[in-house]
Amino acid sequence: MTTSNRILLGVNIDHVATLRHARGTRYPDPVKAALDAEEAGADGITVHLREDRRHIQERDVLLLKDVLQTRMNFEMGVTEEMMAFAERIRPAHICLVPETRQELTTEGGLDVAGQEARIKAAVERLSKIGSEVSLFIDADERQIAASKRVGAPAIELHTGRYADAETPTEVAEELKRVADGVAFGLAQGLIVNAGHGLHYHNVEAVAAIKGINELNIGHALVAHALFVGFKSAVSEMKALILAAAKA
């Protein structure tokens, strides 16, 4: 996710695996989705190997490591099990995320400021394998400044609050929070990515924020793919974000 002069689309394929997991079948295969996404213009593939293995499995990550033409963004909790697995697969990018067993999805950002020593040690260890480490955090100056202090080159701002905002006022407030976070992160010299809960009707305003390097999008793509196919879902999203970023 090294800074580019155009906005990048990272396609998260977790929820292809959610559908597979619902029936314990071999299909749909997230690896096939990743290859289709790449053909349709994805700049990278994001997978979150959760501790409870509710969607992506080790097998998916190992196969992806061999077949991806772009690059893998491996999302993981800060646990010894995941650190050891990451050291084995050496993904191009690693995003450290908070994880709790019972959550429906990743509900907030990683509390970097509250556990600087632990996150710094993880960033140092994972940087040694050549991965670019990013921290999935709320758009909050305290967390962004802490991310810089622990030595992460990149952050991903959690856009869930923006996506969940209901009134126009709330939407505007949350969008401003994200835009301010992007500006603050860039001023700190960080690569700034964003994602979570973005879909075809809310993505443009985020893509239009100057300086965002990459948007990671998954759930909405998989949902739209049911109706138009995975390649079309990805290419439609890519066209939307490129147009919004240029405007």
Ligand SMILES: CC(=O)[C@@H](O)[C@H](O)COP(=O)(O)O
């Ligand atoms: C960290 C993040 O935002 C994504 O990994 C997302 O969380 C994937 O979906 P689930 O949270 O539903 O596993």
Ligand SMILES: NCC(=O)COP(=O)(O)O
């Ligand atoms: N890090 C966010 C991500 O990968 C995608 O989140 P979502 O679009 O599935 O909500």
